[in-house]
Amino acid sequence: MFDSQLWLNGFATLIEANADELTELDAAIGDADHGSNMRRGTAAVLTALTETPPATVAETTKQAAMVLIRSVGGASGPLYGTFFLRFSAAVEKDDLDTAGFATAFRAGLDGVVARGKAEAGDKTMYDALAPAAAALDECATAGTALGRALDRAVAAAQAGSDATVDMLARKGRASYLGPRSIGHRDPGATSAVLLVRAAREAVR
Structure with missing residues (x-):
């Protein structure tokens, strides 16, 4: 069973553990704020979910989207917020299987592209999300269990x-460097990649 609350908790934990690395990477080619922005945003998501616990996967991811959009600076908030907003809109049932998760993940990716x-x-x-989405789509077609499908998605995202x-x-901003x-x-x-890793850990 997929636990969306666990997904967001895990994502926040992984962001916290890797925030310094994310900032160092962004310092080389960006504004040096990706780690701090994502840390602030995911922490705000956890606070919101604790204060007003949602009942479904769709409600959980929609609430996360709204918090990220208003609390994360730069491009990260709108992009991750849009991902979760489109994901939530595509969730058709609370007990997500591989096909359902793949469909919602693909919708989230489409939202990122649109924005x-x-x-x-x-x-x-x-470049990390698209290979993960492709792996999930292939696994959905093959009838692969969600945990195994997300194993493949993590590997694909990491390679990307x-x-x-x-x-x-x-x-x-990185494009300015040529x-x-x-x-x-x-x-x-x-x-x-951390987003996909957290999803894998949220499968019970």
Whole structure:
């Protein structure tokens, strides 16, 4: 069974544990605030969910979306907020199986694309989320159990994040650096891996 509360708790825990690394990555090619912004946003999500506990997966992810949009600075809040907002809108039943999770995850990714206009190879969070979505889609078609599907999604997201090191940034502040952006891992792709890892840990 997929536990959306556990997903968001786990995401916040992983962000907290990796916030300094995210900030260091962002210092190399951005504003040096990705870690602190994500830490503040995910902590605010946990506070909101504790104060007003939602009853369903859709309600949980929608509430998280609203908090992230209003509490996280830069591009991260709107992008992650849009991901969760579209995810929540695509959830058709509370007991998510692989097909249901894949559909909602794909909707979340589509929301990120609509807001950020990113494509493969732009050196953004898309480069980690898109391979994860593709892995989930394949597993849904094959009838793979959700836990196993998310194992594959984590591996795909990590490979996508690794690939950003050699990419030339074409979006965001990193794009201003031109060729100097090559050789650095994208911080958004790195935090996106944590999002997928937390989802895997939320499957009971």
